[in-house]
Amino acid sequence: MIVVMKVGTPEVEIERVSSELGTWGLTPEKIVGKHKVVLGLVGETADLDPLQMQEISPWVEQVLRVEQPFKRASRDYRHGEASDVVVSTPNGAITFGENHPLVVVAGPCSVENEEMIIETARRVKAAGAHFLRGGAYKPRTSPYAFQGHGESALNLLAAAREATGLGIITELMDSPELDVVAEFADVIQIGARNMQNFSLLKKVGAQEKPVLLKRGMAATIEDWLMAAEYILAAGNPNVILCERGIRTFDRQYARNTLDLSAIPVLRTLTHLPIMIDPSHGTGKSEYVPAMAMASIAAGADSLMIEVHPNPKKALSDGPQSLTPERFDRLMQEMSVIGKAVGRWPEPAVVLA
Amino acid sequence: MIVVMKVGTPEVEIERVSSELGTWGLTPEKIVGKHKVVLGLVGETADLDPLQMQEISPWVEQVLRVEQPFKRASRDYRHGEASDVVVSTPNGAITFGENHPLVVVAGPCSVENEEMIIETARRVKAAGAHFLRGGAYKPRTSPYAFQGHGESALNLLAAAREATGLGIITELMDSPELDVVAEFADVIQIGARNMQNFSLLKKVGAQEKPVLLKRGMAATIEDWLMAAEYILAAGNPNVILCERGIRTFDRQYARNTLDLSAIPVLRTLTHLPIMIDPSHGTGKSEYVPAMAMASIAAGADSLMIEVHPNPKKALSDGPQSLTPERFDRLMQEMSVIGKAVGRWPEPAVVLA
């Protein structure tokens, strides 16, 4: 931590600040510049709040952080090595991670009825997906929009899991549903709107199922890693980060701006696996294939793609869903890129 | 709702779309333009999702909403009249609303101990504030930062209420704490990070205490009114909207961008009372007075201002807190503007 004092700070005030910092267990080193004096802090500073420290004296101009505020999420925490998140599914263990093949998650925005979810599961399984996504509890902007079928939808996901062997990823919206969601899901999703619902993060951190943490729509990379840190600090090491588009000034054509540079940025900062959701990331099915291809080329470890047997009748997010036919074709297109970069999975042994 | 068909749509497809829309209970009227055909939809369209409707045919170019998506929150819902949110406090009933004097809420970011919260309450009361704010449960970016004293802090707020007669506003972060927060708070605050925690919105909508709904940091005005709509639709008509700064590209000096134009915009769209929080809105105490003054001049119904007896020792948000002395002076400065616009409260009769 670096404390920059204002031009003209009296020497006695600098001494006072130094000795006050000393009482915090820090050892300030003074650098006398041409115009300003700077105090460099040696010691355990990761838990300190720069804004807090600024209040130590009206003569403090700014406080600059030199250490990253996240620890367990940092790449350094694993000495530069990527972490693997292994999820067991009826079809076998699937590993999310930098040194493993791409993992494909597909399925509808929400679970509508048994026939549609099982049909979708069979179709995406046949095309090569490893996980089925599908919402039982749906965060919707309007209270008058379809809110998901809740617990009964979880039972339908279980049926689809049994029918196909696919792992299940579904969203948890509120802590009272944690137990039931954890019972049915192989991976628990925390949605973008709950990325800073810190109570919920602590609770999914205190249970064992892997967690898919979507980036909030105005969350910085640092905010996002700090949200992951909540889960890791509570004891659950199995966190997958999912970029799903951020909110910017241009929302006319694509609903969000898919931030693919998050891939190389996260790679240098964290050991956690990285998933991209081009369906929410663009909001329109016609833009999904190009962005799915780009994600693989940029080094994503996993993709989440919305597929619906009949998008025009979907109860939610139809416009961003691919038909099963388009998804089949996209998997072919993606395999070309995936093989080129050495991340395409070997054909799975089909158990179902 | 207006459905715009692409250039060159076959006549037969237009007929098909029209008749399909007919099965939804809508009566499309066809307008034949120079290049395009447009279908105007007559009927109950407020619950329809434009994105959904776009999927009805690949020939649909766009679907434009003509009705606002919020109903109970809209100004029209009360035939253009403002609503009053009346809160009873030991010092008497206080009314938030366009046709009432400015309501001032002040206090520390978080409740730290009995002495500090009671001292702060006495000071802000003496300066003219009507409510005491103070966090018992604190949403913090880092899991390693102070998270609030929880239920014991609620007891200290109760003591401060008894000592001063001020009403209490405190944040609810998670549904399991709803009952205890509702027991102690006169107004329940939903924070910016939970603005789209729809489960929580439904629950505060299903109880009786008034709700202060802070704007999410990337929430549009429409998102925000839809969040209020969740509370109203669940049965609680007492919602106060609080602008607290949005996230923009410039975060170097002010931490957020306080969007004061929300005041005139909301005034035309909704009947709900409007509060401004210049402390979170700027993140620095030195910018708070100017923005507090501006808020009153722009027509705010209420202000929330952070005050801490010793900001440099504050456990959270010290840099944006005013000292009690600066708050005294600010109340004097604000009274000049408040009187000029006819919104300054008469001195309250002191009961305590």
Next chain:
Amino acid sequence: MIVVMKVGTPEVEIERVSSELGTWGLTPEKIVGKHKVVLGLVGETADLDPLQMQEISPWVEQVLRVEQPFKRASRDYRHGEASDVVVSTPNGAITFGENHPLVVVAGPCSVENEEMIIETARRVKAAGAHFLRGGAYKPRTSPYAFQGHGESALNLLAAAREATGLGIITELMDSPELDVVAEFADVIQIGARNMQNFSLLKKVGAQEKPVLLKRGMAATIEDWLMAAEYILAAGNPNVILCERGIRTFDRQYARNTLDLSAIPVLRTLTHLPIMIDPSHGTGKSEYVPAMAMASIAAGADSLMIEVHPNPKKALSDGPQSLTPERFDRLMQEMSVIGKAVGRWPEPAVVLA
């Protein structure tokens, strides 16, 4: 400037970096922290580019600037004192500055014809404005939209100046028109889209007329002050800064987000006078009065307000223009706030 070295940097590399920095005329001081080593740079660092310095070694983690990158624009440059920009007009000298009454600039977006500009000038003069604004060269998003009447419009502005004694503020879009614009304008406006047209900035910096520098729609406060620095560095000390709304994620109701916190932020950073343009800042005439009032309360030195004798027939920006009647009423409303904060001008002696 502070150079932070990565964890594990070899001692020999730290020595190499230190001695290389020494060849740049800097004297690095080494601070050995618990995990990292930091080099504090003493010397003339204001001209150094932190990004550049990062390349000195692959072991550099980050370079933090401690000095501000602007000099002549900084408040320190004038030892904390505000600067006055004095403009002579037929009605006498008008001073823009923190210690002077509010200066009101009003008029239409563009000069349409002689009758309208002279009528508007008379009306805004009668209401108390000091300057007439009016565009001769108009930056328009579409090449098919009205582009301004150019030089002939400058002649009409001269006629309006003669008829009313008001000073003239008009926009310069391209350097070949500098001479003619400088001949007719009392203050030369550089528009938001040209805020980083550095060639143009140098040219208006090399002539004598005062310059009104609008903030670019995605310009940070620092970018903006650096643009002012271009003008100041070229020799022209008379720069007025004008906030006119920034571009954010919400553009549905207000076209831009008027950043009023720029007022207290700029006040601490720079000595230059501050103007607010609530007309472009909101894009809708109905929001202008509230934001004009707020600007005065927040401490603006000047306001620019669009007034058009018949907004619905305006060739540009009609929706954000006030009628002369509404402007009359607004001046009354503003005077109440202006007097309350001690910034309202004494009635001018009318010469015309």
Next chain:
Amino acid sequence: MIVVMKVGTPEVEIERVSSELGTWGLTPEKIVGKHKVVLGLVGETADLDPLQMQEISPWVEQVLRVEQPFKRASRDYRHGEASDVVVSTPNGAITFGENHPLVVVAGPCSVENEEMIIETARRVKAAGAHFLRGGAYKPRTSPYAFQGHGESALNLLAAAREATGLGIITELMDSPELDVVAEFADVIQIGARNMQNFSLLKKVGAQEKPVLLKRGMAATIEDWLMAAEYILAAGNPNVILCERGIRTFDRQYARNTLDLSAIPVLRTLTHLPIMIDPSHGTGKSEYVPAMAMASIAAGADSLMIEVHPNPKKALSDGPQSLTPERFDRLMQEMSVIGKAVGRWPEPAVVLA
């Protein structure tokens, strides 16, 4: 164009508005909805300004555009066909376009001296690039930073062109330099900060050299296409669009947010070729390779990549430049993706 009238508009006012629109040569069709009346406008509406039309009556609630505001830039203008921009270089004609191989542009941010520019040109030529980029006139945030060597740098670019046969792309900053830049450049670049310098756009539109139009950092896709429209409307059909990162709320790690979804979005809207600049788009050389790969997978027609023989000594933008060695390797990596998607160029016949 669709005019939505407010709830409760008197019938007589609707008639008045209809007949006034009739005088503008439009034929309004009235749709009577459950709550509102809507007027659909048949006729030539592309030149109308929706904001303008809103002023026709205080009873107008909103005006919605149904036609796109750009014409010559639209995909429809060429009946859905992509356009080719053919540039002749000493090494032969190079075509930018959707149906042609990827075109690679490489070189330093600015031209520093003869040796460095010729060495860089030879190196990027050997690696397979088609064009050399290099700034003679540099837009810099600070007036104290290196501003480019101007005309003498153009001569050095000419020497590099002669030495290698590569085409030259260099930036034009101000209209007085148009002739000299057009003399030396094979493609004239308009930088992000000048994207809405409409005077300059008109001037490059009125000459014959192809134009590379970078996206402004807060320009919407529509703003950008309207800027292209200025050039096209002035008579120059050879415009290449270049995405170089937009400004968002997160600027801590990547300096800008590279908006790769612009590729599929532009593909559906316009016939113009699309280039991506991952160097400015991310601001850090370590993120460039991943984003270059992603761009090709997403369908970019061209890439612009900064290469500097010694980035740590670069006079500008060192941190985002690749070394020639890293660029060699990247070209190998890119060729794998390029071949996979069928866009990799055949080895050029080397003339030099």
